[in-house]
Structure formats: structure tokens, C-alpha cells
Amino acid sequence: MSEIAQNLSAVQQAVRDTALACGRDPEKIKLIAVSKTKPVEMIREAIDCGTVDFGENYPQELAEKARELSGVPIRWHMIGHLQRNKVRMILPYLSMIHAVDSLRLAEQIEAEAARIGKKIPILLEVNIAREESKFGLKAEEVLPLVRTAAAMPHIRIKGLMTIAPFVEDAEQNRIHFRNLHQLSVDIARQNIDNVDMSELSMGMTGDYKVAIEEGATMIRVGTAIFGAREYHQ
Numbered sequence: 001m002s003e004i005a006q007n008l009s010a011v012q013q014a015v016r017d018t019a020l021a022c023g024r025d026p027e028k029i030k031l032i033a034v035s036k037t038k039p040v041e042m043i044r045e046a047i048d049c050g051t052v053d054f055g056e057n058y059p060q061e062l063a064e065k066a067r068e069l070s071g072v073p074i075r076w077h078m079i080g081h082l083q084r085n086k087v088r089m090i091l092p093y094l095s096m097i098h099a100v101d102s103l104r105l106a107e108q109i110e111a112e113a114a115r116i117g118k119k120i121p122i123l124l125e126v127n128i129a130r131e132e133s134k135f136g137l138k139a140e141e142v143l144p145l146v147r148t149a150a151a152m153p154h155i156r157i158k159g160l161m162t163i164a165p166f167v168e169d170a171e172q173n174r175i176h177f178r179n180l181h182q183l184s185v186d187i188a189r190q191n192i193d194n195v196d197m198s199e200l201s202m203g204m205t206g207d208y209k210v211a212i213e214e215g216a217t218m219i220r221v222g223t224a225i226f227g228a229r230e231y232h233q
């Protein structure tokens with residue numbers, strides 16, 4: 001078995017074990033393989049192991065990989081901060097945008113999606129731990145944006161996403177995952193047309209088990225599958 005195959009099966013096993021131990025259905029947790037900075041050959045290896053959901057952070061890189069792998073059944077997730085002027089470059093390839101954090105970005109996505117006749121599922125990024133350095137909406141900004149974006153016909157709001165703080169002990173992030181979950185429950189209770197809060201994208205290599213215990217439906221895992229990244233953009 002290749003290293004990627006081994007890594008994938010270890011992560012999948014951990015996802016199953018964690019889900020079952022807290023009474024959740026493992027099938028309700030989607031593993032997104034974060035392939036940023038990693039070569040297409042590694043993506044192909046993961047595909048050979050049955051992976052279909054891949055996450056990328058950088059628009060140029062995502063577009064290049066998507067073109068190289070055109071015809072291969074992949075669902076591309078844009079998980080990084082997205083500038084408005086990059087929406088057009090990647091929208092045709094995308095299955096979901098995870099980090100929508102402003103009305104202006106939502107409007108740009110709506111306009112581009114309308115232009116190419118696509119409906120795109122999105123998540124709103126919440127800076128739930130209120131870190132100075134992070135992108136993302138403050139908790140109290142989420143509902144107003146949900147209400148406005150709900151009226152945009154080419155956007156489908158599917159839930160919330162967060163990038164938790166970098167911590168040594170994943171337990172420290174439990175409160176943030178719990179708070180994001182609660183926020184999504186509060187918003188779902190508003191019963192806004194065209195809005196569903198079924199997805200919670202949270203948890204990475206260091207903390208995905210805690211995220212699953214707190215209700216994650218999508219975990220974004222890079223290092224545990226593809227190994228450490230050699231450069232950071």
C-alpha cells in the first residue's frame with residue numbers, strides 16, 4: 001500500500017471510530033482531502049483510493065489542477081480566503097465555496113454564477129474564536145449576511161465553516177466548534193427560505209476528532225493524508 005493509501009485508511013478509520021464512539025453516523029461526515037501545495041500525482045493516488053472531495057486554497061493552483069484533472073470525477077472545494085477578482089477563474093470547477101465572509105464576495109459569486117448559469121453551494125466562514133489575524137465573519141454578522149445572501153438565486157447557503165486557532169491541544173478548540181454548531185442551530189431555527197444549515201465544515205489534521213464530536217459534517221484534512229507541506233503561500 002502506498003503511503004497515501006495508508007494515511008487515508010488511517011484517517012477514515014479514525015473518523016469512523018470517533019463518530020461511532022459519540023453516537024454519530026460516520027456516513028454523515030465528509031472527508032475533504034486538502035491537497036494544496038501537493039502535486040497532481042498525489043491527488044491521483046488519493047483518487048485511486050476512492051477520494052472524490054479535494055480542498056484547495058489558492059485559486060491559480062486550483063484552476064491548474066482542475067484543468068489537468070479534467071474528466072476525472074472530483075469535487076473541488078475552495079477552502080481558502082477568496083478574493084473577488086479570483087471568483088471567475090475558479091467558479092466553473094467548484095462544487096462548494098467554504099469561506100464566504102462578506103456581502104461583497106457573495107455578490108461577486110452570485111454575479112459570476114449567474115453569468116455561467118451555475119448554482120453554487122456556499123458556506124459562511126465564521127471567525128468564531130475572534131482571532132485578530134483571521135478572516136471570517138464575527139458571530140453576530142452571520143445572520144444578517146445569511147438573510148441577504150438567501151435572496152441570491154445562484155447561491156445556495158449550506159452552512160458554516162471555521163478555521164479554529166492553531167493549538168497544541170485540540171481540546172482547546174472544542175469550545176469554538178461547539179459555539180459554531182450552536183450558531184448554526186440558532187440560524188436554522190429562523191427558517192429562512194433557501195437557507196439550510198446542514199453543513200458544518202470544521203476540523204483539520206490536529207483537531208478533526210474533536211470537531212466530529214462537536215458535530216462537524218465536513219472535515220478538511222491535509223497533513224495527515226499527504227504529509228507535511230514544504231512551503232506556505
Ligand SMILES: *Cc1c(COP(=O)(O)O)cnc(C)c1O
Nearest residue numbers: 034079204205206220221222223
Ligand atoms: C491547509 C488547510 C487545511 C488542512 O490543514 P492540515 O492541518 O494540513 O490538515 C484545512 N483547512 C484550511 C482552510 C486550510 O487552509
